[in-house]
Amino acid sequence: MVEELVLEFEVRGLDFAAVGEASGSIKRTLQQVGMEASLVRRAAVCAFEVETNIVIHARRGVVRARISPQRVVVEAEDEGPGIPDLELAMQEGYSTAPAYVREMGFGAGMGFSNMRRCSDHMEVSTEVGKGTRVRLVIEVGKA
Amino acid sequence: MSQGGYFHSVRLDLAKCKGCTNCIKRCPVEAIRVREGKARIMEERCIDCGECVRVCPNHAKYVVTDGLERLQDFRCRVALPAPAFYGQFRPDVPPGAVLAALLGAGFDGVFEVAVAAEAVTLATRAYLERGMPRAARPLISSACPAVIRLMQVRFPTLLPHIIPVETPMEIAARLAKEEMARERGVNPREIGAFFITPCAAKVTAAKQPEGSLVSSVDGVLSMSAMYAEVLRRLPDVDLSGELHRSSGMGIGWGAAGGEGRALGTGTVLAVDGIHNVVTVLEEVERGTLSDVDFIEAQACVGGCIGGPLAVQNPFISRVRMRRLVEEYGKRGPGVDEAEVRRRFRQGFFDMVKPIGPRPVLRLDEDVTRAIRKMDRLEKTLARLPGLDCGACGSPTCRALAEDIVRERAFETDCIFQLREHLEELAERMVQLTRIVPPALSRDKAPGGGGGGEPEDRG
Numbered sequence: 001m002v003e004e005l006v007l008e009f010e011v012r013g014l015d016f017a018a019v020g021e022a023s024g025s026i027k028r029t030l031q032q033v034g035m036e037a038s039l040v041r042r043a044a045v046c047a048f049e050v051e052t053n054i055v056i057h058a059r060r061g062v063v064r065a066r067i068s069p070q071r072v073v074v075e076a077e078d079e080g081p082g083i084p085d086l087e088l089a090m091q092e093g094y095s096t097a098p099a100y101v102r103e104m105g106f107g108a109g110m111g112f113s114n115m116r117r118c119s120d121h122m123e124v125s126t127e128v129g130k131g132t133r134v135r136l137v138i139e140v141g142k143a
Numbered sequence: 144m145s146q147g148g149y150f151h152s153v154r155l156d157l158a159k160c161k162g163c164t165n166c167i168k169r170c171p172v173e174a175i176r177v178r179e180g181k182a183r184i185m186e187e188r189c190i191d192c193g194e195c196v197r198v199c200p201n202h203a204k205y206v207v208t209d210g211l212e213r214l215q216d217f218r219c220r221v222a223l224p225a226p227a228f229y230g231q232f233r234p235d236v237p238p239g240a241v242l243a244a245l246l247g248a249g250f251d252g253v254f255e256v257a258v259a260a261e262a263v264t265l266a267t268r269a270y271l272e273r274g275m276p277r278a279a280r281p282l283i284s285s286a287c288p289a290v291i292r293l294m295q296v297r298f299p300t301l302l303p304h305i306i307p308v309e310t311p312m313e314i315a316a317r318l319a320k321e322e323m324a325r326e327r328g329v330n331p332r333e334i335g336a337f338f339i340t341p342c343a344a345k346v347t348a349a350k351q352p353e354g355s356l357v358s359s360v361d362g363v364l365s366m367s368a369m370y371a372e373v374l375r376r377l378p379d380v381d382l383s384g385e386l387h388r389s390s391g392m393g394i395g396w397g398a399a400g401g402e403g404r405a406l407g408t409g410t411v412l413a414v415d416g417i418h419n420v421v422t423v424l425e426e427v428e429r430g431t432l433s434d435v436d437f438i439e440a441q442a443c444v445g446g447c448i449g450g451p452l453a454v455q456n457p458f459i460s461r462v463r464m465r466r467l468v469e470e471y472g473k474r475g476p477g478v479d480e481a482e483v484r485r486r487f488r489q490g491f492f493d494m495v496k497p498i499g500p501r502p503v504l505r506l507d508e509d510v511t512r513a514i515r516k517m518d519r520l521e522k523t524l525a526r527l528p529g530l531d532c533g534a535c536g537s538p539t540c541r542a543l544a545e546d547i548v549r550e551r552a553f554e555t556d557c558i559f560q561l562r563e564h565l566e567e568l569a570e571r572m573v574q575l576t577r578i579v580p581p582a583l584s585r586d587k588a589p590g591g592g593g594g595g596e597p598e599d600r601g
Contacts, residue, residue, distance in 0.1 A: 003511075003514070004514075005514050005517050005518050005521075007521070020425065020429065023429065024425060027428070028504075029517060031297075031299075031504055031505075032504050032505060032506050032513070032517060032520075032545075033505070033506065033510060033513045033514055033517050034502065034505035034506070034507065034508070034509075034510055034513045035510065037299045037300040037500065038300070040300060041300040041428065044428060044429065045429065045430055048429045048430075048431075067514060067517075068514065069510045069511045069514065105431065114430065140510075
């Protein structure tokens with residue numbers, strides 16, 4: 001008996017054309033599973049933010065969604081530079097995205113604050129030179 | 144008429160359908176399957192966008208509209224031509240001539256939907272001035288009924304973004320009846336308002352409205368049918384009447400971008416073509432469009448002039464529409480702005496019924512069961528070839544996997560799966576033919592060559 005559905009997507013760094021594919025699939029799945037609209041939206045924003053972070057900053061990574069009747073967990077792991085100063089990175093508007101990325105409309109420094117706004121629980125662990133892991137929990141039935 | 148309690152204007156002529164895969168591939172909500180050699184529209188999913196009407200090579204898909212005999216049901220009859228209607232004619236045919244010719248086709252009056260569009264634009268400006276919660280930005284126009292229905296099915300989270308101002312078609316019907324009742328002293332109930340439509344979705348919107356309880360539109364006539372009626376009468380129309388009141392602001396609504404230009408305030412994003420609309424709405428859902436105030440979204444490429452019931456090539460009519468917009472751009476709108484604002488405050492333009500979702504994509508009412516089905520769907524999909532060939536009658540391998548999970552199809556509906564099964568079976572058959580029953584075996588030693596090994600049996 002399956003109580004948890006796991007979806008996993010490979011995300012390649014700098015592949016801007018593919019941004020939104022993983023989060024789009026996660027969103028469609030949540031809709032088909034019949035999660036309520038506001039949860040779908042919050043989970044979609046979380047998935048989109050972790051997906052874009054990998055594309056902007058990392059070489060490659062994985063975005064995962066664990067879907068159960070109680071909660072949706074969005075996870076991301078990347079092989080990237082890691083975040084030297086996490087507290088600074090969490091600040092709204094702070095971004096280390098290069099100029100050309102910002103010109104495309106990405107990297108406005110809203111990623112972490114959007115994740116925080118749309119999740120009930122957020123964990124970030126990072127190691128410089130190794131990579132970053134993000135875990136976002138969205139509980140069912142919490143607006 | 145209406146199956147499953149839902150009216151649809153897009154229908155299928157079974158006799159003409161050859162069961163090809165053109166329509167199932169193009170449907171933006173995957174509402175069509177081919178079964179027993181014929182297309183089947185899933186009523187609960189269809190949004191009447193008319194995409195399948197356009198792509199069917201056999202003209203098996205068609206749009207149901209009312210016939211001119213419907214006019215006989217009313218004492219007074221008023222025609223409501225969509226702004227796109229003007230763009231169907233040659234450049235030397237002014238809107239006034241089109242309207243005069245319409246009068247000759249059995250109507251007692253005409254009321255331009257372009258004028259109502261001007262009123263809607265002014266009402267929308269008044270709505271925007273009220274200020275709105277940031278959460279509902281960018282705002283999305285309510286004008287295209289196919290887009291509204293697409294959102295109900297695929298983008299339920301965005302429904303609060305829809306501007307709750309009624310559509311030009313609806314406002315035109317209300318204003319036309321008021322005007323006629325006033326001028327002729329007849330009861331509004333004796334007046335029939337007939338919209339001349341470029342598309343299927345507007346037919347559905349009139350028969351089964353989403354934002355109001357009941358539509359003021361009494362009948363919907365096909366633009367291509369009315370084009371012929373007008374063309375016949377053009378040579379001897381009387382141009383002395385001042386029928387044409389609309390300005391470029393309202394006429395422009397007939398082509399993509401016109402609604403946004405008429406609004407003339409804020410940052411407007413205009414998108415046309417239902418598949419393009421999907422991509423833009425996905426961006427809105429991700430929250431990446433905070434710099435856009437207003438979205439004009441239209442299901443047909445080119446806007447209403449690209450509707451499946453329009454006669455003229457939309458790129459040609461776009462040129463004509465642009466010329467009309469320039470020519471009549473100088474004059475003021477055909478409605479009084481102070482009057483529009485007064486009536487807006489009274490609620491005349493308000494959508495009274497909230498637009499709710501149509502959660503037809505759900506795999507199951509129960510989330511736990513739906514998750515199990517989703518898991519089976521993913522596993523089934525992994526076994527399918529991923530060619531999206533459509534030979535099974537479902538639009539994509541993913542859709543077939545979904546149909547299997549919903550118990551509406553079998554895995555062997557996939558010809559590749561079937562072939563593998565057949566190969567396995569054929570191998571089994573070959574193996575079976577090699578088995579020689581002991582009674583026929585000439586070998587002394589049991590299990591000798593020529594006979595089948597015992598473990599081969601069964």
